[in-house]
Amino acid sequence: MTFPKNLGGMEERGFGLDLAIAEAGRCLLCEDPPCSKGCPARTDPGAFIRKLRFGNITGAIRTVKENNILGGACGVLCPAASLCERECCAAGMDRPIRIGKIQRFLIEHSWKTGFKVFDGEVFERPAARRGKVAVVGAGPAGLSCAAELAKHGHRVTVFEARPEPGGVLRYGVPAFRFEAAFLKKELEDVKALGVEVKCSSPVAKKGAAERLLAGGYDAVFLAIGLWSPRRLTGTRRDLKGLFTSLDFLAALREGDHRLVGRFFKGKACAVLGGGSVAIDCARSALRLGSRDVYLLYRRSFSQMPAEEDEKAEALREGVHFILLSQPVGYVADSKGGLTAIRLVRTRLGGSDSSGRRKPVAIEGSEWTLDVSAAVEAIGYKPADGSPDWYPSVAVDKGGLIRADEDDCRTSARGIFAGGDIIRGSDLVVRAVQDGKTAARSIMEYLGNP
Ligand SMILES: Cc1cc2nc3c(=O)[nH]c(=O)nc-3n(C[C@H](O)[C@H](O)[C@H](O)COP(=O)(O)OP(=O)(O)OC[C@H]3O[C@@H](n4cnc5c(N)ncnc54)[C@H](O)[C@@H]3O)c2cc1C
Ligand code: SF4
Ligand code: SF4
Known part of the structure; x- marks a missing residue:
């Protein structure tokens, strides 16, 4: 049996350098940029487009990576027309700046030019801090939380049930929209921060989350998504x-x-x-x-x-x-x-x-x-029986974890949650946002704001 070629490769190509700079050249350089307010993960397109427009490509890449460790994935997959680009239209553009495409270009360009996320190019290597954190689930929420904590010097281990990390990005979104090679490169940036990812390691026995706390982890972030159709x-x-x-x-x-x-x-x-x-x-x-x-x-x-x-x-x-x-x-x-x-x-x-x-x-x-x-x-919906994995955590009648989107705290001390498991089916960029929010809350909880 033969299959069309594009079953396995991303069909839409990103911008090249010239197109990206030309597109950034159309930006009105708004004060207090509306596009930045329209981004749930606070990737700050107003800032990276301004930098690109004035030829500061390295600075633009740094802004994306500092704010959103999965900036490439979001650049490809965000429904930007109803997020940042919608706000750009509201700012008076007939045709919004193609923010998602520019963002994707910057990340692909960073790979082409061998840009390193550590060692001065984006983040300085931080001093080690006390606090050991377990992240459950290597989807966008878990990876974003883990990256944020690692950037601040915390020791983080991500436990992933499946053989490979990425969550829906790896096992759901079809390859013709988001291919494994792209994800692999973005994951390398996460690992370069010192995040340890343990695959084929489900945290799925009765009371497993509480046992992580009892076993030496100071905090747990539950980012297990929705895996029951x-x-x-x-x-x-x-x-x-x-x-x-x-x-x-x-x-x-x-x-x-x-x-x-x-x-x-x-x-x-x-x-x-x-x-x-x-x-x-x-x-x-x-x-x-x-x-x-x-x-x-x-x-x-x-x-x-x-x-x-x-x-x-x-x-x-x-x-x-x-x-x-x-x-x-x-x-x-x-x-x-x-x-x-x-x-x-x-x-x-x-x-x-x-x-x-x-x-x-x-x-x-x-x-x-x-x-x-x-x-x-x-x-x-949440996996059948999943509330048993964290019995001290309150869930709603559909099995979603009850956690406040403003701080990702759950009803259990030391256990935080974010992404689809608190919101229901949502977006990659909102999972990234929750990962960042949870990391901030966990650092406060650990006394290292
Ligand atoms: C087919 C499809 C296409 C989509 N397309 C888009 C799109 O184009 N744009 C967009 O913005 N959003 C899209 N989404 C939605 C988006 O992918 C999700 O909102 C996002 O992935 C949620 O991230 P998460 O980290 O919360 O969960 P997930 O991505 O689901 O990751 C959760 C991870 O936890 C792991 N896990 C589960 N249970 C355990 C356990 N007990 N122990 C250890 N690990 C565990 C899972 O294996 C998984 O790796 C799509 C969703 C689907 C299903
Ligand atoms: S493409 Fe996504 S991540 Fe980037 S600015 Fe827009 S909403 Fe934010
Ligand atoms: S809203 Fe549009 S025009 Fe204004 S700064 Fe953002 S991208 Fe540029």
């Missing part, structure tokens, strides 16, 4: 050709194209859901050679949670959007292979708690769609 209720789950978005995307990231691909290549498939993850799955299915990819969503186009540019890209690539249709079950052959999805048509009724109009099933409207494969991309 929501499933379509009341349906069979053991069908050949039926995947969760987690299994589907992780298999592709692991290179298991053949295992997954045989259900998709040359065949019709469906993706259930209307968010960014559903779009990622649909576009991945196209790249596996699916003949027809149907995106099934129970509300209308404008209510889909995916970003506008993602929806446009999926449409442009040929994904068929089937809207106002709710999947209600699967049809299988005698060998347990998926053959079709049962759906009902919906109409929009009154508003729900999120303010969106609720889909209401239309009686007698059931129909079936023939498919050989389906991917459920209808959200993620």
